[in-house]
Amino acid sequence: MKFTIGFETEDLKTLHEYWDSIVATHQWTEGRFTRTFEEKWSEYNGLESVSFSSWAGAALAALEYFQLAGKTVLCPSNTFMATPLSVIKAGAAVEFVDCNRHDLCMSYADLQAKIEAHRPAAVWVVHIGGHVAFEIEAIAALCKKKGIVLIEDCAHAHGASWRGKRPGSWGEAGVYSFYATKTISTGEGGMLVTADKGLAEFARQYRNYGKPDYGVAGFNYRMSEFAAALGCVQTDRLAEIVAWKRAYAERHLDPRFPNRVLFPAGMESGYYKYIVFDPVERSTGKVYDTPCHRIMKKGGDFPNTDWVAGHHWCPPLYYKGNADGDAG
Numbered sequence: 461m462k463f464t465i466g467f468e469t470e471d472l473k474t475l476h477e478y479w480d481s482i483v484a485t486h487q488w489t490e491g492r493f494t495r496t497f498e499e500k501w502s503e504y505n506g507l508e509s510v511s512f513s514s515w516a517g518a519a520l521a522a523l524e525y526f527q528l529a530g531k532t533v534l535c536p537s538n539t540f541m542a543t544p545l546s547v548i549k550a551g552a553a554v555e556f557v558d559c560n561r562h563d564l565c566m567s568y569a570d571l572q573a574k575i576e577a578h579r580p581a582a583v584w585v586v587h588i589g590g591h592v593a594f595e596i597e598a599i600a601a602l603c604k605k606k607g608i609v610l611i612e613d614c615a616h617a618h619g620a621s622w623r624g625k626r627p628g629s630w631g632e633a634g635v636y637s638f639y640a641t642k643t644i645s646t647g648e649g650g651m652l653v654t655a656d657k658g659l660a661e662f663a664r665q666y667r668n669y670g671k672p673d674y675g676v677a678g679f680n681y682r683m684s685e686f687a688a689a690l691g692c693v694q695t696d697r698l699a700e701i702v703a704w705k706r707a708y709a710e711r712h713l714d715p716r717f718p719n720r721v722l723f724p725a726g727m728e729s730g731y732y733k734y735i736v737f738d739p740v741e742r743s744t745g746k747v748y749d750t751p752c753h754r755i756m757k758k759g760g761d762f763p764n765t766d767w768v769a770g771h772h773w774c775p776p777l778y779y780k781g782n783a784d785g786d787a788g
């Protein structure tokens with residue numbers, strides 16, 4: 461199974477119509493497709509949505525809104541470097557938390573210990589691989605009790621839910637990526653989701669140099685109308701793409717890979733990755749080969765993170781869709 465982007469070729473016609481209309485109306489940015497993409501994402505995710513040119517811009521908006529410069533932010537070591545780098549870019553200090561072996565996501569037990577050790581102002585939780593972090597409820601309750609800001613890295617989590625709740629719903633904000641390998645993509649792009657109207661307003665100004673009154677020290681993180689139009693088409697297909705991947709996983713992969721990430725009842729994975737704990741011949745590689753604490757040469761003991769880096773593999777699971785037959 462070769463890598464393919466989660467895109468339904470039937471949607472090309474609609475996409476070209478959208479793009480033709482953008483060209484014709486001469487509004488190539490900050491127009492109706494940006495608004496529509498955000499509305500569609502809000503409908504899907506149940507939170508206010510603000511689009512960005514990348515995950516990175518949306519992450520910075522959230523971190524700056526909570527004024528974390530000079531403070532400490534905890535982040536799992538088992539993540540992409542984007543997560544700790546966003547903390548550093550926001551002028552904060554990053555400290556790492558270990559993960560669990562069974563879900564690859566932040567360990568509640570180690571989070572408790574690291575909160576005591578580092579007194580953080582905020583925590584990044586990362587939903588690794590397409591499912592929601594199994595301990596998200598306990599993590600969110602602990603952060604709330606301690607007055608710590610919780611931000612969810614939802615870069616992998618399109619289409620996931622836990623007992624009907626979508627990623628981004630437990631923390632103060634969630635940040636999705638629409639980078640070119642994600643479950644659905646706009647080539648480059650990101651979306652901040654939040655129930656906090658103040659943050660949503662801040663984010664809108666932040667992505668646009670602080671316009672209209674420059675009260676926010678923003679920069680340019682706007683999404684173009686062409687990418688937003690693609691986002692509209694992709695959001696309309698998201699449920700179908702994820703359902704296809706789920707059916708493929710259940711029918712073809714689950715019987716072959718009993719030693720895998722096993723989801724608790726109530727967990728719906730978006731299947732960004734299919735993660736197993738035995739070597740497989742045709743792996744697409746690891747979610748991450750090298751933990752961030754090793755890349756950044758930080759000291760400390762992260763035994764589960766190191767174990768996960770050496771003991772998981774990802775058989776390919778890419779959307780083939782209507783053009784190449786169904787998941788059966």
Ligand SMILES: Cc1ncc(COP(=O)(O)O)c(C=O)c1O
Nearest residue numbers: 514515516540542615637638639
């Ligand atoms: C966990 C995680 N966080 C953040 C990012 C960064 O997203 P972007 O490339 O859209 O900035 C990625 C991947 O690209 C990711 O996998």
